Amino acid sequence: MLIATGAKPRKIDLPGAQYLIDSTEFLELESLPKKILFVGGGFISFEFAHIAARAGSDIQIIDRGERALKGFDPDLVDKLLERSKEAGIEVVQKTSLVSIAQEGSGYSATLDVDGNTQKYSVDLIVHGAGRVPAIDYLDLDKAGVDSSAHGVKVNEFLQSISNPSIYAAGDAADTKGAPLTPVAVFEGKVAASNMLKGNHAKPDYKGVPTVVFTIPELARVGMLEEEAKAAGYKLRIATNDTSGWYSNLRVGETCAATKVIIDDETDKILGAHLLGPEYAEIINFFSLAMRLDLTTSDLKKMVSAYPSVGSDIGSML
Numbered sequence: 001m002l003i004a005t006g007a008k009p010r011k012i013d014l015p016g017a018q019y020l021i022d023s024t025e026f027l028e029l030e031s032l033p034k035k036i037l038f039v040g041g042g043f044i045s046f047e048f049a050h051i052a053a054r055a056g057s058d059i060q061i062i063d064r065g066e067r068a069l070k071g072f073d074p075d076l077v078d079k080l081l082e083r084s085k086e087a088g089i090e091v092v093q094k095t096s097l098v099s100i101a102q103e104g105s106g107y108s109a110t111l112d113v114d115g116n117t118q119k120y121s122v123d124l125i126v127h128g129a130g131r132v133p134a135i136d137y138l139d140l141d142k143a144g145v146d147s148s149a150h151g152v153k154v155n156e157f158l159q160s161i162s163n164p165s166i167y168a169a170g171d172a173a174d175t176k177g178a179p180l181t182p183v184a185v186f187e188g189k190v191a192a193s194n195m196l197k198g199n200h201a202k203p204d205y206k207g208v209p210t211v212v213f214t215i216p217e218l219a220r221v222g223m224l225e226e227e228a229k230a231a232g233y234k235l236r237i238a239t240n241d242t243s244g245w246y247s248n249l250r251v252g253e254t255c256a257a258t259k260v261i262i263d264d265e266t267d268k269i270l271g272a273h274l275l276g277p278e279y280a281e282i283i284n285f286f287s288l289a290m291r292l293d294l295t296t297s298d299l300k301k302m303v304s305a306y307p308s309v310g311s312d313i314g315s316m317l
Contacts, residue, residue, distance in 0.1 A: 001167070004188055004191075006134050006171045009129075009132075010129055011132075012039070014097060016099050016107075017100065019107055020039070021125070021126055026126055032057050033106075033123030034057060034123055036058070036123065037060050038059065038060070040063060040127070040128035041069060041128075042069065042130060043128075045128030046061065046069065047212060048126065049089050049214075050084070050087065050213075059089040060091075062096070062097065062111060063091065065094070071220070072212070073220065073225065076257055076259065077218070080218050080255070083215075095112065096111070097109060097125075098111060103121055107122055108120070109122060133171055133172045134171070135151060135152065145160050151174040152173050152174060157200075157202060167191040169187035169191040175203065177203060177205050178210060182208065186204075190203045206291055207221055207291040208221065209287040211280040213280065216255055216275055219274045220273050225261055228270045228271060234264045235263070235264060236263075236264040237259065237261055238316065238317050239257070239260075240257060241256075242257055246307060247308075248276055253276065257274075258273065258275070258316045259274075266295070268296075269286055269289055274286075277309075281309065285313055296317045302314070
């Protein structure tokens, strides 16, 4: 049996939590209200906030941490926060939701802002505070299937460590893979192959990109700068403010930058971090380079159609 039940919104236990809507309900809205509060500083909040702000809503994102989108390069996140502010999105750090109460046709949200209580009147409150494996309703203990807060515990073949008849993949499995659709796809293929042919395949997590589809897009693959330094690599870091490059000017985007982290001894890419329009496509080139062990010299040999965004890759290095 393969468990691939995905993830669901993390339960928020506070007075008035029933008034929150999740990402699925947000997508089902027939119209957008004027004032929207997003709870949590992750993918869901930022992507939907950028949609709603450009549709005319007043947006506030609250994040209990000191840094939003903490899985991404902090320098690029700072630029995205500035761009978000220009778009009408207020991001408030070190702030948590305490309670929600109905207030006329809208809601009153009580917030803890760095230790101080504030009230905020809004028309809609969206749960963007993370997701958890959707496995709690499966009664896994009755089948002797061990699990953690990250999903079913599996070995390197995606087989349950406690019940060999069970496999798990995607967000429902406790693996090294990020909770991303393409990861769930290749984990599912690996698990199915092992179930049919016996344990022989292992998932390869090298060079898996991830993107926040804001405007512009924020993309990452590989190590953060701080991670590469901690690992002891001799680094060459290529940074660029690409806001003035023609590929961005032609679409009127004033916020764009790149940071590529390179192993100076091997010339191979350790990590790539991009903020800009269509950069979700560019990160795929860096992902492929990492998976195939290409060097930056190899990438520079690519002849690209001009003026495609891909033609900028050589300059990014």
